[in-house]
Amino acid sequence: MNELSDLLLVGLPALLLAGLGYLGVRSRRSRRPGGTQEPTLPDPSTPTPTQTVEPEAPRAPEAPSLESPEPVAGRMARLRERLARSGSPLGSRLLTVLSRDHLSEDDWDEIEETLLLADVGAGPTGELVDQLRERVRVLGVREPGAVRDLLRSQLLALVDPTLDRSLSTTPVTDAEGAPHPAVVLVVGVNGTGKTTTVGKLARVLVAEGSSVVLGAADTFRAAAADQLQTWGARVGVPTVRAERDGGDPAAVAFDAVRRGREDAVDVVLVDTAGRLQNKAGLMDELGKITRVLSRSAPVSEVLLVLDATTGQNGLNQARVFAEVAGVTGIVLTKLDGTAKGGIVVAVQRELGVPVKLVGLGEGPDDLAPFEPEAFVDGLLEA
Numbered sequence: 028m029n030e031l032s033d034l035l036l037v038g039l040p041a042l043l044l045a046g047l048g049y050l051g052v053r054s055r056r057s058r059r060p061g062g063t064q065e066p067t068l069p070d071p072s073t074p075t076p077t078q079t080v081e082p083e084a085p086r087a088p089e090a091p092s093l094e095s096p097e098p099v100a101g102r103m104a105r106l107r108e109r110l111a112r113s114g115s116p117l118g119s120r121l122l123t124v125l126s127r128d129h130l131s132e133d134d135w136d137e138i139e140e141t142l143l144l145a146d147v148g149a150g151p152t153g154e155l156v157d158q159l160r161e162r163v164r165v166l167g168v169r170e171p172g173a174v175r176d177l178l179r180s181q182l183l184a185l186v187d188p189t190l191d192r193s194l195s196t197t198p199v200t201d202a203e204g205a206p207h208p209a210v211v212l213v214v215g216v217n218g219t220g221k222t223t224t225v226g227k228l229a230r231v232l233v234a235e236g237s238s239v240v241l242g243a244a245d246t247f248r249a250a251a252a253d254q255l256q257t258w259g260a261r262v263g264v265p266t267v268r269a270e271r272d273g274g275d276p277a278a279v280a281f282d283a284v285r286r287g288r289e290d291a292v293d294v295v296l297v298d299t300a301g302r303l304q305n306k307a308g309l310m311d312e313l314g315k316i317t318r319v320l321s322r323s324a325p326v327s328e329v330l331l332v333l334d335a336t337t338g339q340n341g342l343n344q345a346r347v348f349a350e351v352a353g354v355t356g357i358v359l360t361k362l363d364g365t366a367k368g369g370i371v372v373a374v375q376r377e378l379g380v381p382v383k384l385v386g387l388g389e390g391p392d393d394l395a396p397f398e399p400e401a402f403v404d405g406l407l408e409a
């Protein structure tokens with residue numbers, strides 16, 4: 028890229044911003060970004076009213092150094108401890124009832140009720156109870172180890188370990204055969220932990236050696252962009268955001284991807300707003316973002332963030348988003364704060380989409396790739 032023309036194109040707005048002391052963040056590069064025009068629909072040849080906020084370059088001695096995210100492997104092991112803290116009754120209640128000498132109809136009702144209370148959902152609960160009845164009748168054993176093994180295998184089958192839970196975060200090739208970052212669109216209702224999840228996911232990717240750009244396309248709430256920018260800065264990841272509140276989310280998303288292409292990063296993570304009060308508006312907004320992003324290459328992942336504590340209400344939200352955004356994976360947040368782990372089963376059944384990541388707390392590295400075995404073990408051993 029020609030440095031001089033870059034400076035002329037983008038340096039002036041950057042200087043103006045710097046002069047205003049905007050955000051108080053120093054720009055590390057001279058070539059970033061955007062312009063001051065006022066487009067509504069982004070066009071590859073048209074600058075959009077966005078800016079990229081570079082993470083602070085570490086400067087000795089006063090600047091804080093970048094954080095090193097924790098390794099990703101084994102994070103699911105925290106679930107057991109978190110579930111124990113939240114008093115998850117699912118595994119222990121089922122084991123207690125199943126270990127009784129003679130299982131009466133009341134006992135089977137209790138098992139059914141326990142599963143329903145844990146948000147497993149009516150269909151999967153019926154299946155599980157039928158299979159357990161059959162297995163208990165055939166095996167005829169009530170020895171604790173055997174009961175536990177039986178329950179483990181039946182729960183695991185419900186969670187379905189055969190689903191592909193990998194995240195598509197490998198760069199792709201665009202229509203012209205040029206390299207293009209994997210684009211991950213993150214959707215969900217505000218308050219479910221969406222922005223936090225984007226921040227945590229950036230750390231997961233950084234921990235795995237990927238380069239990342241964040242797009243703050245939730246322009247509805249200014250604090251969301253600030254929040255995202257802070258997450259990125261902690262691990263040296265730049266954030267593309269609207270220059271002012273209420274900017275065009277599709278323009279921000281488009282600029283984030285453009286920035287990702289220019290810098291040849293591996294992944295662009297785009298945070299979006301989710302206002303279910305207005306389904307038509309939400310559809311329009313998400314549809315436009317997807318259309319704009321798909322112009323150069325298909326979106327690699329659309330992750331729906333759901334709050335595990337919201338139960339059936341969360342499922343209703345999930346249906347709307349699945350309709351609108353073509354969801355490819357679920358992120359179930361706040362699994363640490365609920366005894367209702369069964370929602371994993373219900374949401375997968377409802378949408379036919381796998382749970383790919385789970386939120387296990389408010390810590391920066393409390394996001395784990397979902398592992399069915401570790402999940403079921405967590406339920407049984409909590």
Ligand SMILES: Nc1nc2c(ncn2[C@@H]2O[C@H](COP(=O)(O)OP(=O)(O)OP(=O)(O)O)[C@@H](O)[C@H]2O)c(=O)[nH]1
Pocket residue numbers: 215216217218219220221222223224245248251299300301360361362363364385386387388389393
């Ligand atoms: N316990 C727990 N809290 C979480 C988890 N994920 C997110 N949170 C908390 O949930 C709250 C809401 O998170 P946000 O990321 O701001 O939610 P959002 O959906 O992005 O909302 P907007 O920024 O308004 O779009 C915050 O206090 C987070 O710390 C989790 O896995 N466990």
